[in-house]
Amino acid sequence: MTSAAPLLTVGGLNAWYGEGHALHGVDLEVFSGETVTLLGRNGVGKTTTLRAIMGLIRKRTGRIAFDGKDLMRLPLHRTAHQGIGFVPEERGIFATLTVDENLLLPPVVAEGGMSVEEIFDLFPNLKERRNSPGTRLSGGEQQMLAIARMLRTGVKMLLLDEPTEGLAPVIVQRIGALLATLKKRGMTILLVEQNFRFASRVADRFYLMEHGKVVAGFPVGELPDRMTQLHEVLGV
Amino acid sequence: MTMIFGIPVQAFLGQLLVGLINGSFYAMLSLGLAVIFGLLRVINFAHGAQYMLGAFVGYLLLTHLGIGYWPALILAPLIVGVFGIVIERLALSRLYELDPLYGLLFTFGLALVLEGIFRYYYGVSGNPYAVPPLLAGGTNLGFMLLPNYRGWVVVASLIVCFGTWALIEKTRLGSYLRAATENPRLVQAFGVNVPLLLTLTYGLGSALAGLAGILAAPIYQVSPLMGSDLIIVVFAVVVVGGMGSILGAIVTGYMLGLAEGLTKVFYPEASNLVVFVIMAIVLLVRPAGLFGRDA
Numbered sequence: 123m124t125s126a127a128p129l130l131t132v133g134g135l136n137a138w139y140g141e142g143h144a145l146h147g148v149d150l151e152v153f154s155g156e157t158v159t160l161l162g163r164n165g166v167g168k169t170t171t172l173r174a175i176m177g178l179i180r181k182r183t184g185r186i187a188f189d190g191k192d193l194m195r196l197p198l199h200r201t202a203h204q205g206i207g208f209v210p211e212e213r214g215i216f217a218t219l220t221v222d223e224n225l226l227l228p229p230v231v232a233e234g235g236m237s238v239e240e241i242f243d244l245f246p247n248l249k250e251r252r253n254s255p256g257t258r259l260s261g262g263e264q265q266m267l268a269i270a271r272m273l274r275t276g277v278k279m280l281l282l283d284e285p286t287e288g289l290a291p292v293i294v295q296r297i298g299a300l301l302a303t304l305k306k307r308g309m310t311i312l313l314v315e316q317n318f319r320f321a322s323r324v325a326d327r328f329y330l331m332e333h334g335k336v337v338a339g340f341p342v343g344e345l346p347d348r349m350t351q352l353h354e355v356l357g358v
Numbered sequence: 359m360t361m362i363f364g365i366p367v368q369a370f371l372g373q374l375l376v377g378l379i380n381g382s383f384y385a386m387l388s389l390g391l392a393v394i395f396g397l398l399r400v401i402n403f404a405h406g407a408q409y410m411l412g413a414f415v416g417y418l419l420l421t422h423l424g425i426g427y428w429p430a431l432i433l434a435p436l437i438v439g440v441f442g443i444v445i446e447r448l449a450l451s452r453l454y455e456l457d458p459l460y461g462l463l464f465t466f467g468l469a470l471v472l473e474g475i476f477r478y479y480y481g482v483s484g485n486p487y488a489v490p491p492l493l494a495g496g497t498n499l500g501f502m503l504l505p506n507y508r509g510w511v512v513v514a515s516l517i518v519c520f521g522t523w524a525l526i527e528k529t530r531l532g533s534y535l536r537a538a539t540e541n542p543r544l545v546q547a548f549g550v551n552v553p554l555l556l557t558l559t560y561g562l563g564s565a566l567a568g569l570a571g572i573l574a575a576p577i578y579q580v581s582p583l584m585g586s587d588l589i590i591v592v593f594a595v596v597v598v599g600g601m602g603s604i605l606g607a608i609v610t611g612y613m614l615g616l617a618e619g620l621t622k623v624f625y626p627e628a629s630n631l632v633v634f635v636i637m638a639i640v641l642l643v644r645p646a647g648l649f650g651r652d653a
Contacts, residue, residue: 176547202549214544216537223533228548275549 127190129154129279129310130175135184137167137174144170146334147184152279157301157311159321161356162331168314169211171331172281175312176208177201189278203231207272211283211314215256215264221248224256225271235276244303245270262293269300279310286317298324318356330355365623371502373619379508379577381615382515383570383588388595388607389522390566396539396602397559400450400461405592406585407469408564412438412571414476417487417580427490427576434572435565442564446557454556469586476582484579511573518569519608522562526604535559539602594637600650610648 128151137145145167152158160168174182177198186193188204202208207228216224225238225248242249245266251259259267265285272280285301286294294317301311301324315321321328322345330338332355340348387409394402402408415434419425425433445468453460493507526532538545538552546552571585578584595614599606614633622629640648 178543178547197553198543198546199549199551199553202547208544208547210544214541216540218536218540219533223537226530227533227537227545227550229550231549 133185207277232276377619385611392607394563403466406589408567410585412568438568439565484581487575600647606649
């Protein structure tokens, strides 16, 4: 799976919220087709890392390259067009838009995305409720919609921020199955996840973050040997 | 003579028609304000001046270039819309990151400057603008004589209001607009050029004001102060309807126009006040406005 150059390279990334220095030199790489999970306690900068990669945080220094292109210079609305889809922690479903409109909102950025029919095959619940306001959906359905609307756009990589947060175990399982399906289709995923058991099932590799930095990176195979360290850092 | 509540039916319907005409302008203007406020979070105090500008563009096209009403009906909103786009690019777009008060103060200043310029060259007395020949005269409805032009204004404003509503509620562009009203950063992160959307929205809002202006030219006179006379009532309409609500702006515009007309029949002294009395009551009972979502 490790092709020559990583799809996403982040080097020495610093980011600020106003005066607050949130990231202190994050380094990570994600290769095409991989699912990589950022682990770490609350407030260590996992969400900030995703938002800085996406360009939602403008006060940032360092290097972010995607598919050989420098993302640092792009205005916010050009980042998605390089092939990155963002699924925010709060899901970002629009209340004044129907399910259909929410699904069709993100512009198609490349060929090879799913058709609306394929998406509805994958998410039959959404089809049934396509004319309801987006926020009338249950939490799980909203999460499905937040992911589903990115699949239409033809992006190569998804940035998923805590997709299982606050969801019932049965829904978490369905999201796990969905990520496996996406992986089979060749989707590259960078995941932020508090649910360690969920993350350990879906990820190929992990990065562990502390104090706005990546402190360790290891493949899923090393997980058993790392449990002591993870216990210390995460308290799992 | 037929009477309604002790009032001759002609007088009653006549005032109702005046109310409907005024309501048409309230609706078109508050609609533009609502569209701009919804997305840009700018209270566009220049809206009245842009309405005045629309009327003056029509007047100047006629007096200087001999271009008549019908072409002006297209050109005036277009020119005012482009003017709005330039203003947004040059100035307003630089104020978004600041406190909303800056946008308000800027547009307020812009309105004063525009009115000042036109007052300098054209004075405060109005300039007449003739009703286009096609719409001259009136139609006898049996119970009253309806001036054709006024009938046209009501129809035109209904078309404009419905068209704008459909654009926002029923099209892809409209869904971008609604989504960006809720969460502009996320919509931009999805790859939509939100800065461009803001520019076009301000242009659209300005064009709506310009269109209302050219429609108003044959009814009211073309005067530098025509905008500031109207804009205060229009702001009351927006407050009653609920800030940023498209449907609210339209319905409330017509409703308050009619309420004004009715008051003129029964208690003429209060007709200028009634809009503000309604505003005060609505603010007491439902501070978010009749159609506003509670924050």
